[in-house]
Amino acid sequence: MTGVNASRIKDLLAKTIGPTPWYWNTFPSFQSLAGQRFVWTHHGEQGPIGHLVTLGLAQEPDKARLALNTYCRPFLVPPNFLGIWCPEGRNIRVTCFDPDQLKAFDLAEVAGWFKPSSDRIYAATAPLAEFEVPLMLAPGMHNVEVPKELQTVDELIVPTSYKAMSNDDPAFALFVFYLQPGLVEVLPQQWFTAAQYRVGQQWITRAARDPESHRIFGECFGLGTFLLEEDGRRLAEWVSTNAL
Numbered sequence: 001m002t003g004v005n006a007s008r009i010k011d012l013l014a015k016t017i018g019p020t021p022w023y024w025n026t027f028p029s030f031q032s033l034a035g036q037r038f039v040w041t042h043h044g045e046q047g048p049i050g051h052l053v054t055l056g057l058a059q060e061p062d063k064a065r066l067a068l069n070t071y072c073r074p075f076l077v078p079p080n081f082l083g084i085w086c087p088e089g090r091n092i093r094v095t096c097f098d099p100d101q102l103k104a105f106d107l108a109e110v111a112g113w114f115k116p117s118s119d120r121i122y123a124a125t126a127p128l129a130e131f132e133v134p135l136m137l138a139p140g141m142h143n144v145e146v147p148k149e150l151q152t153v154d155e156l157i158v159p160t161s162y163k164a165m166s167n168d169d170p171a172f173a174l175f176v177f178y179l180q181p182g183l184v185e186v187l188p189q190q191w192f193t194a195a196q197y198r199v200g201q202q203w204i205t206r207a208a209r210d211p212e213s214h215r216i217f218g219e220c221f222g223l224g225t226f227l228l229e230e231d232g233r234r235l236a237e238w239v240s241t242n243a244l
Contacts, residue, residue: 004213004227006239013217013225018206020072024053026206032099033080038065040074048111055082055102065102067110067122073206078152081128085158086120088132092158092175095121095130096149133175135160137186146182153179157216159204167194172204174216174232187216191235197223 017026027040037058043049053072054064068074072086077096085094103124110122129147155178162173170188177184192204197220207218216228217239224241228234 004215009210009217009225009239012208012210013219016206016208017073017075020053020068020070021051027074028076030076034100038099049107051115063104064107065104069114069120072120075156077150081149083150084121088120090135091132092135092160093130093132095127097127101125133184136163139186139188141183141185144182144184146179151180157207159207162188164194169193171199174207187232190233
């Protein structure tokens with residue numbers, strides 16, 4: 001046992017943002033610089049806009065200002081911006097929007113085509129800033145050019161699939177972005193291999209850092225809540241497990 005409080009890890013995990021559409025209830029509601037309150041809406045599982053998650057003003061949530069397809073995660077960018085990260089082809093895309101500049105659009109604009117498309121984010125307003133990093137970065141620390149609009153975020157932990165050359169190689173990795181100094185650390189999950197797990201059916205949905213122990217913890221769909229060793233690559237223990 002690591003001595004890390006399991007109850008605290010479970011509480012922290014409940015507040016950790018996961019991917020659209022399954023974890024949309026974890027998305028942060030927030031107030032913009034102009035004092036406007038924004039909320040998220042999930043559009044059910046059926047129909048031409050089924051599974052989509054949209055952002056709108058609290059007083060008019062039916063008027064979408066941002067639409068997210070699968071596997072997107074929003075995050076707050078202090079003091080008043082909104083970030084979105086998502087897989088985009090063979091890259092991880094990180095964007096930053098000013099909520100006050102987002103223009104409303106009719107959901108008919110995304111009905112039908114958006115969900116089955118490879119597009120992850122739809123907005124009538126371009127992001128303030130964005131950058132991408134390739135999914136095939138080698139393990140270790142890398143320099144990355146981070147736009148100044150995103151440099152107020154201390155750390156962003158991005159779980160992603162990782163190309164394994166054999167069943168014994170890591171099939172998932174955590175990309176840990178240190179946005180202020182412009183760095184990303186690639187941490188292949190040495191424990192998560194096709195030889196040990198059903199990759200695809202089981203996958204890392206979300207991860208964060210415990211502020212007390214500084215260990216990374218996360219959730220693996222179909223398995224449970226895990227805690228990593230200090231190196232961020234090896235499994236320390238299962239905090240809780242799911243019955244399959």
